[in-house]
Amino acid sequence: MFLYALLSGLTLGGVYALVALGLTIQYGVSRTLNLGYGEFLIGAAFAVFVMFGTFGISPYLLAIVVLPGAFALSWLVYRVMLMPIVRRARSPMALEIDSLLLTFGLLFAIMGIMLLMFGSNYTNYSYLSVPVRVMDATVALNRLISFGVAVVVGIIAYILLMHTRTGMALRAVSVDPVGARLVGIDVNWAAGLAFGLGGAIAAMGGILISTYMTFTAEMGVIFTMKALIVVIMAGVGHVVGALVAGLVLGLIEAFVAAYLDPGLTVAVIYAVFLLTLIIRPQGIFGRVAR
Amino acid sequence: MTNMIMRVEGARKAFGGLVAVNDVSFDLARGEILGLIGPNGSGKTTTMNLISGGLGMDRGRIELDGEVISGLPANRVARKGVARTFQLLRLIEDMTVTENVVVGMAFRPGQSWNAEMVAKSHDYLKIVGLEDKAGLDAAKLTYIDQKRLELARALAMEPKVLLLDEWLAGLNSTELLAGIEIIREISRLGTTIIMVEHVMSAIHSLCDRCVVMNAGAKIAEGTPGAVLTDPLVVEAYLGEPHHA
Amino acid sequence: MISRSPTPYVGILAVAGTLALLPLYASSYQLAFAIGLLNFAVLATAWGLFSGPTRYVSLASVVFFGIGSYTVAIVGEVMPWPAVLLVAALIGGAVALVVGLATLRLAGIYFVIFTFGLSEMVRQLVTWYEVNVTLSIGRYIFLDITQTQIFWQLLALLAIVMLGAVALQRSRLGFALRVIGGDETMARHFGLNPTFAKLALFVASSMIMALAGAIMAPRWTYIDPAIAFNITLSFQVVIMALLGGMHRIYGPMLGAILMTFLFEALSNHFPQAFSLMLGLVFIVIVYLLPNGIVGRLEEGLARTRRKPATASAKVGERT
Numbered sequence: 001m002f003l004y005a006l007l008s009g010l011t012l013g014g015v016y017a018l019v020a021l022g023l024t025i026q027y028g029v030s031r032t033l034n035l036g037y038g039e040f041l042i043g044a045a046f047a048v049f050v051m052f053g054t055f056g057i058s059p060y061l062l063a064i065v066v067l068p069g070a071f072a073l074s075w076l077v078y079r080v081m082l083m084p085i086v087r088r089a090r091s092p093m094a095l096e097i098d099s100l101l102l103t104f105g106l107l108f109a110i111m112g113i114m115l116l117m118f119g120s121n122y123t124n125y126s127y128l129s130v131p132v133r134v135m136d137a138t139v140a141l142n143r144l145i146s147f148g149v150a151v152v153v154g155i156i157a158y159i160l161l162m163h164t165r166t167g168m169a170l171r172a173v174s175v176d177p178v179g180a181r182l183v184g185i186d187v188n189w190a191a192g193l194a195f196g197l198g199g200a201i202a203a204m205g206g207i208l209i210s211t212y213m214t215f216t217a218e219m220g221v222i223f224t225m226k227a228l229i230v231v232i233m234a235g236v237g238h239v240v241g242a243l244v245a246g247l248v249l250g251l252i253e254a255f256v257a258a259y260l261d262p263g264l265t266v267a268v269i270y271a272v273f274l275l276t277l278i279i280r281p282q283g284i285f286g287r288v289a290r
Numbered sequence: 291m292t293n294m295i296m297r298v299e300g301a302r303k304a305f306g307g308l309v310a311v312n313d314v315s316f317d318l319a320r321g322e323i324l325g326l327i328g329p330n331g332s333g334k335t336t337t338m339n340l341i342s343g344g345l346g347m348d349r350g351r352i353e354l355d356g357e358v359i360s361g362l363p364a365n366r367v368a369r370k371g372v373a374r375t376f377q378l379l380r381l382i383e384d385m386t387v388t389e390n391v392v393v394g395m396a397f398r399p400g401q402s403w404n405a406e407m408v409a410k411s412h413d414y415l416k417i418v419g420l421e422d423k424a425g426l427d428a429a430k431l432t433y434i435d436q437k438r439l440e441l442a443r444a445l446a447m448e449p450k451v452l453l454l455d456e457w458l459a460g461l462n463s464t465e466l467l468a469g470i471e472i473i474r475e476i477s478r479l480g481t482t483i484i485m486v487e488h489v490m491s492a493i494h495s496l497c498d499r500c501v502v503m504n505a506g507a508k509i510a511e512g513t514p515g516a517v518l519t520d521p522l523v524v525e526a527y528l529g530e531p532h533h534a
Numbered sequence: 535m536i537s538r539s540p541t542p543y544v545g546i547l548a549v550a551g552t553l554a555l556l557p558l559y560a561s562s563y564q565l566a567f568a569i570g571l572l573n574f575a576v577l578a579t580a581w582g583l584f585s586g587p588t589r590y591v592s593l594a595s596v597v598f599f600g601i602g603s604y605t606v607a608i609v610g611e612v613m614p615w616p617a618v619l620l621v622a623a624l625i626g627g628a629v630a631l632v633v634g635l636a637t638l639r640l641a642g643i644y645f646v647i648f649t650f651g652l653s654e655m656v657r658q659l660v661t662w663y664e665v666n667v668t669l670s671i672g673r674y675i676f677l678d679i680t681q682t683q684i685f686w687q688l689l690a691l692l693a694i695v696m697l698g699a700v701a702l703q704r705s706r707l708g709f710a711l712r713v714i715g716g717d718e719t720m721a722r723h724f725g726l727n728p729t730f731a732k733l734a735l736f737v738a739s740s741m742i743m744a745l746a747g748a749i750m751a752p753r754w755t756y757i758d759p760a761i762a763f764n765i766t767l768s769f770q771v772v773i774m775a776l777l778g779g780m781h782r783i784y785g786p787m788l789g790a791i792l793m794t795f796l797f798e799a800l801s802n803h804f805p806q807a808f809s810l811m812l813g814l815v816f817i818v819i820v821y822l823l824p825n826g827i828v829g830r831l832e833e834g835l836a837r838t839r840r841k842p843a844t845a846s847a848k849v850g851e852r853t
Contacts, residue, residue, distance in 0.1 A: 033643065035650075081817075084821070085820065085821075093589065093642070096642065096643055097589060097591060097642075098820050098824070100591060100643075100646060101591075101772075101776065101816055101819060101820050102816065102817060102820045104769065104772075104813075104816045105813045105814065105815075105816030105817035105819075105820065106813065106817075107813065108769070108809045108810065108812040108813030108816065109809075109810055109813030109814060109817065110813070111809045111810075111813070112807060112808070112809030112810025112811070112812070112813055113810060115806060115809055115810075116806050116807065116810065221765075222654070225650060225651050225654065228647050228650075229647075229651070232644065232647065261662060261666070263658060263661060263662040263665060263666075264658065264659075264662055265658075266651075266654055266655050266658045267655050267658050267659050267662070270651060270652075270655040273648075273651075274636055274648070277636070277637065277640060277644060277648065278636060281640055281641075281644065342723055343722075343723075344719070344722075344723065363722065363727075364722040364723050365721075365722045365723075365724075365725050365726055365727045365728075368722070368723055368724055368725040369725040373723075373724075374723055376720065380717050380719070380720040382712070382713060382716035382717060382720075383716075384716070385712070385716065392709070393713050393721075393724055394724055396706055396709055396710070396724075397706075397710070397724055397725035397726050398725060399725075403705065403706040403709075405538075443724075447724065447725070
């Protein structure tokens, strides 16, 4: 039981970490919270479902098409939808509320389109669901691959952010947008790029999840919610923190399901979230804002 | 010493590694105007924030009329009788001038909520010379008038101690003379004042005493004439480059 | 700001009194529609009461609404109806107090996120309780309450909420909320305790929502956690209040009326397109109606008669 919970926690946590990573990049750099984030994940899951069913190509290979698509769409969302309100905003508070409402709109619009196309049924397909023995427990191969891919993508993202010029620019904007502008970084460019990257990472999460989970058009909100909890618990914009907190969240969920009650996972995660908000509102890894 | 209205004892505040206010102590006599002066970054505004409760203190205590007010949140300190103006104006721009003054009156202890407040607000506006603009939105006022309004709002609290944070900054020479007269009038009406100020002529003509701060510490205290010729003070002002 | 004029009170009572005659003339379909409309009008007004001045976007409406409904499902048959309503309001208020104490000190964005997930958590907790303790997931509500009675109760609640809103706007608490909404830090320095003021309003607004949920419960006959705590309702309430405009008391109500008609038309002709439409309306509000329809109308009016001085009107109240 313990080993099983550990393995399922890690595979789940790997995806949560990945999804949270994308959101923390978007939110950290652009300072606008995208509540339609989870729709990109579910959108990718449906895209893969359709293409896999039609062409029989491996979902992992389909990433070559889906990820650039998600990148482009997310980039457009920032440039076309959000930039006008960033420009007209009279105060940070007004911008915050406007971007919230706008991305609520995005959430329902994308969800609505998916509902029109696929209905509200549970969808799933079978790919690489062969059992693999790990020590004493059995895990489906697609879950193992999903964990592996999440780790690899996480490491690549980390290296890109920490060791490339572009990554440094993104981090600079995330830490201090005004300062970044002073040293010649185009903040709008950075925010657009961050939105694209985040969207692509969400799509990757969607592809991974679609191979072993049933999903519906209305499930994006749940992923947005969990990713948000991870991002805030870790501290907004904190890349390593998001990865760690995502893994921990997956583990908590798996252990609560195994030892307490599968019906209480959200409640426990929420309790942890609330505790973080009360004790360290800036996040576990976040620094106190001056 | 019954003549004392406020005592600041060993106040200290650090932001991370930077000690902004380091063991500062001074007394405030009833009815006086105390100038809090020093170069930029010397901890004057932080001291004001410690007194008004906008920031919590790390160590030390502040008494108002024999009651400890340090450690209280800003709203409690305000209700004990400390009012302030802000270095960067903080008016509610979509409220009228009158309504902004009512902000100062409405939450005093014992104040009842009635239409007489509107009438009474005119008295405060008259002191600062804004009685003709009572019905305008605060956003429509000129800079000097917005400063007057900040002052009227603080006066409306009927404070025991009034904190003025660079209230005279940014005024031209005519406005400055008018501003000095307003502060003198407020003092004459019986309010004790602590003012953070850079305008030396105003300090000379208004302040009974000055506390001089540098790098977070108090370096001198006395009449404006005495402290401004103190070699330590002169060095603090001239020896350090001004940086904003 | 301070006004004792009875006109708004009399107006509200007169309109409510007239509308109370409606069940005598309306068909049962029209009555059902009117009940739905009144319900949203109550919820949106209550939402605007708290979120308008504080600008905290709450997505917890359905939590309190659902609490009200569930209270009826649990104690509806063992207590007299007024006591049931009282219990519903008290439970809603108590939950709001706990949530508010934990989150209202935080920045607005955390509040949104927290309330966003709250309904999911409550839904799960109630489900868990029903599955493990009462051993059945749904509940039946058999109460002898007619549609007409529901209509009258909702109408009375709406009238009380509107009267309360006018009174609040004229009160010190209402003024305090405007000050807090303008500049919270400054407000503290003038003796105001912002957390207390926000908490008081949040609790009051939540109690109203719980009452609405309780009054509506007998319409359902069957409820389960997925029905009672469906987050779509929270979004509908937000969108109605924003569409109408929150800087006027009657704004959210106007939005509720318009949206209820729109939803009704949509669900008859394009039942599948509900989400998409909801999304598009959100987007339209942000780009075209930042102050709601009321704000747009007022701008239009101001442009057509720019001449008359508004100074004297400003000192008066804003209804």
